[in-house]
Amino acid sequence: MLSTLRLPFRWTLSARRSADTGEQEAEDRFTALASEHLDAIYRTARRLGAREGEIEDLVQEVLLVVARRLDDIDRGKERAFALATAARVASEFRRRERRRREQLMAELEPEGGYLHQHALATAASGERQVEQAEALELLRAGLEAMTEPQRVIFVLFELEELRASEIAAQLGLAEAAVVSRLQRARTVMRRTCQRDPRAPRRSGGPPDPESQP
Amino acid sequence: MNARDPGIDAAFEGLRRAHRAERAPDALRQRVLERARQARAGQGAPPPRSTPRRSHGWLAVAAAAAVAAGSWLLVSRTELDGSAAPKAERDAVTPTAEPSRRAAPPATCPRPLPAWPWHPADIDTATKLMGLESRIFKTETLGCGPFARRYLLRTDRELTATAPLLIVLHDGGHSPEQVQVETRWWFDDLAQRERVALVYANGTPAVGPLQGQWINAGVWQTDPGAHPAIDDVAYLQALSSELGDKDGLGQGEVFLAGNGSGGLMALRAALREPGRYTGVAAFLPPRAPLKTELGPVLAAGAERRLRSIFVALTRAADENPSQLALDWAAALGSEAGPVHVTRQRPGVRRIDTSLANGLALRIVTLPEEVNPFPGPGGAEPLARAASEKLPHFFDGPGAAWTFFMRAKP
Numbered sequence: 069m070l071s072t073l074r075l076p077f078r079w080t081l082s083a084r085r086s087a088d089t090g091e092q093e094a095e096d097r098f099t100a101l102a103s104e105h106l107d108a109i110y111r112t113a114r115r116l117g118a119r120e121g122e123i124e125d126l127v128q129e130v131l132l133v134v135a136r137r138l139d140d141i142d143r144g145k146e147r148a149f150a151l152a153t154a155a156r157v158a159s160e161f162r163r164r165e166r167r168r169r170e171q172l173m174a175e176l177e178p179e180g181g182y183l184h185q186h187a188l189a190t191a192a193s194g195e196r197q198v199e200q201a202e203a204l205e206l207l208r209a210g211l212e213a214m215t216e217p218q219r220v221i222f223v224l225f226e227l228e229e230l231r232a233s234e235i236a237a238q239l240g241l242a243e244a245a246v247v248s249r250l251q252r253a254r255t256v257m258r259r260t261c262q263r264d265p266r267a268p269r270r271s272g273g274p275p276d277p278e279s280q281p
Numbered sequence: 282m283n284a285r286d287p288g289i290d291a292a293f294e295g296l297r298r299a300h301r302a303e304r305a306p307d308a309l310r311q312r313v314l315e316r317a318r319q320a321r322a323g324q325g326a327p328p329p330r331s332t333p334r335r336s337h338g339w340l341a342v343a344a345a346a347a348v349a350a351g352s353w354l355l356v357s358r359t360e361l362d363g364s365a366a367p368k369a370e371r372d373a374v375t376p377t378a379e380p381s382r383r384a385a386p387p388a389t390c391p392r393p394l395p396a397w398p399w400h401p402a403d404i405d406t407a408t409k410l411m412g413l414e415s416r417i418f419k420t421e422t423l424g425c426g427p428f429a430r431r432y433l434l435r436t437d438r439e440l441t442a443t444a445p446l447l448i449v450l451h452d453g454g455h456s457p458e459q460v461q462v463e464t465r466w467w468f469d470d471l472a473q474r475e476r477v478a479l480v481y482a483n484g485t486p487a488v489g490p491l492q493g494q495w496i497n498a499g500v501w502q503t504d505p506g507a508h509p510a511i512d513d514v515a516y517l518q519a520l521s522s523e524l525g526d527k528d529g530l531g532q533g534e535v536f537l538a539g540n541g542s543g544g545l546m547a548l549r550a551a552l553r554e555p556g557r558y559t560g561v562a563a564f565l566p567p568r569a570p571l572k573t574e575l576g577p578v579l580a581a582g583a584e585r586r587l588r589s590i591f592v593a594l595t596r597a598a599d600e601n602p603s604q605l606a607l608d609w610a611a612a613l614g615s616e617a618g619p620v621h622v623t624r625q626r627p628g629v630r631r632i633d634t635s636l637a638n639g640l641a642l643r644i645v646t647l648p649e650e651v652n653p654f655p656g657p658g659g660a661e662p663l664a665r666a667a668s669e670k671l672p673h674f675f676d677g678p679g680a681a682w683t684f685f686m687r688a689k690p
Contacts, residue, residue, distance in 0.1 A: 102314055110305035124309050129505050131317035136391070136509055157505050159567050160453070163541060203299035210296075215597035226293050227300045240571030242611030247287055248604060254290060256599075 098138055101146045102131055108147065108228060109154045115211055115223045116158035126161055130154045145238075148230050152238030155220045162216070210260035218253035225250050226257075390425035391509050395486035412469065413461070413481065420519045425510040428485070431497065432520055433457045434528075435472055435479035443533035445559075446478045446524065447471075448517065450543030453504040456497040457481030460540065468538075471682060478530045482520065484543075485511050501546035503574075517550045518557065534559040536685055541565055548590070552576045552613070555587035560685040562591040569612030579615050579637045589641045591681040596630065596646035606632045606644055613642070643684050 106127065113126045133153050134141070141149045207227075211219050220239070224230045225246070232250070236243040289297075305313075413433040422428050449468055451460045460481055461469065472479035484499025487506030500506050502513045517537070524530040535558050539547035544563030551561035553576035577583035592609065596602065603620045610617035618635035625631050628648040636642055 099314075099318070102317055106310055106314065107304050110309075111300055111303040114303065115300065124313060127305070127309070128313050128316060131313060133505055135317055156568065160505060160542070163565070163567055199295075200299040200302055203295050204303070207296045207300060215600055226290060227297050229289055229297075232287065237572075240569060240574070240612060241608070245608040245611050248608070250287060252599070254293075257293065257296075 094138055098135055101134060101138075101150065105147055105150045106131075109150055112151050112154045112223055112228060113158050115207070115227060116155060116219060117162050117211075118158055122161055126154070126157055129157050133157070145234070148234040148238050151224055151228055151230060152235070155224060155239070159216060159220070206261065210257040213260050214253050214256045218249050218256065221246055221249040222253035222257065226254070390422075392488065394422065394425050394428055394510070395488050395508055416523075418519070418523050420512075420516050422508075422510040423512055425508075428511065430485070430516050430520075431483040433481040433483070434524070435469060437473070437478070440476065440478050440530065442525075442529040442531075444476055444478050444530065445534045445536060446480065446521070446531040447536045447538060448480045448482055448520065448547075450482050450501065450537065450539030450547050451484065451499070452539075452541030452543050453484065453500040453506075454487070454498055455541075455543075456499065457483050458497065475682070478524070478528075480520065480524065482517065482543075484513070501542055503545045503549060504542050513546055514550045514553050518554065521557065536560045536562070538562040538681065539564065539566075542567055544592075545570065548592075549574045551587055551590070552578045556584040558587055560587070560589040560591065560681075562593070562681040562685075564593045565595065566592065569609055572614070575614050578640065579613070581638075585638065585640075587640065589643070589685055590636075591684055592642070592644045593681075594644060594646050595648065598648070602630045602632045602644075602646060605646065606634045606642070609644060610634060610636055610642060615640075617642070641684075643681075645680070 109127055109130050110123070113123055113130070118126045130150060130153050134146075134150055137149075211222065214222060221235060224235050225232060232243055232246045235241070236246045239246075413435055415431065415433055417429050417431050419427045420430050447468065449457070449460055451457050458481075468479055468481075471477065483497060484501045484504075485508060486498070487500045487504065488508045502511060507513075521531045521535055525532060537547035537551055537558055538561070539545070541564070544566035545568065547561050548563045548566060548570050551558045552570060552574060555576060555578040578585060578587055590613070594605070596605065602622045606620045607617050613636060615636035621633045623631040623633070625645075630646045632644040632646070634642050
């Protein structure tokens, strides 16, 4: 048995030190990753339909997955991994929610609920506060009009600005599929913006060429 | 950014700004980070769920009792049953190494295995009324020693060794008994009529906040709350062998079917071991398999028994069925052959294509608002409508079973 061998003291000490250092490095990396990307995970989960009663569980679950898979995450791809995990976990939560639709009808976030108030509070102050709250409302409407796969791609690409290749790698999709879903999601969002009378002020972009007669 | 990357759309700048201005509340941030640090440090039990499960306080008490009893319950139960396998037999069950795990095998057990079962009496109480036999056998984990697994077998003594074997996987957080109820004994009827050996597989208890609410509820390794050392591909593999040894079943064709994350797990197992399974059906899987979950199914020269993949999905009205098939083929690592779309009835589409090596892929889509597995509250109109649509998934013209039987080489 290896454990019964008497190794020189220096060897065992250096092995212990190296293991401790590795563990400390991993701990530091996880802490940095979690602190830096927690806001992005939180808002991604919100955009993907997480409700007031489940947002904390959802964010928690994402961090647990990140903690568990830390050794598998390539350096520099932490953000993409965390956000893709958030998308997957949010999808899982939504699927369960659909099944418990009756129960959850009573839990639907009321207008002016905690998260709504929090969104307003964290938006910029003054006039921009109203503008940003309206933009969030428009965003919510647009995202709701999309299918779930389109919504995930739109949030990760357009809002969190991950690259298509990163999304494809993290979600196990072909890059062409990501681009295709993104195009459809953009069309849906543009239609939503055009239906809303205040949309030009919010989106501030050029008119959609696809929707021109 | 590469050539195919479409670039960020400036038209959505206002929306993007509003989105990125949002921050997590400080209290939430502190709680979540603290729990994550504790979990990472491996201090005691998994972090508590922030929102208590309603109407299931008794279950939390039972779970706490099970945790306190630890593995003693497990060992004593299996020894009482005489189902504890000898060591040599246990060692014969080799976990299937996943590519990512092969790169970094866990040297030690990352965290304690979940306490299971909730209570010894729960192992088979419910099944006696349902015509099923509850069984337990041991499998090996990735670094945490042996772990007892459970499954339900529909006992029909007249079946021969070459009868097809159908293994049904429940959704994450559900139990095998629930599948039987939610599908209105659909698989049981099918097994009786078609002379099929039927097994309901059982996942393992979640170790994170996604613990199941039901007795014998479990998750699969594709679920977020799964224990990292539990290998469900190996469990399904061992399950087939166990049935062969004990009952002489499973010598013929073996099919996998699963709902939700059970569907994803079924796909994963079939793609990892295409030489073992003949067909796989995934009902409403949460996503397509990841690249790391793909096995040698499409590799030239690989031993392959798998000939058909059936996927049932919900589809938005504006989603192109052909594109859906192309997306799935790409996710499975293959170019799609010619795509045929058939309108079965309003809102229901059947999409057929073929993958590399002639593997048949069929996707059946339903409108988004229809859930074919409506849950125990079957009295509601939506559930009634959904149960009427169940034949489209597994037991009707063009559905999974017919598809499996016809897709012979």
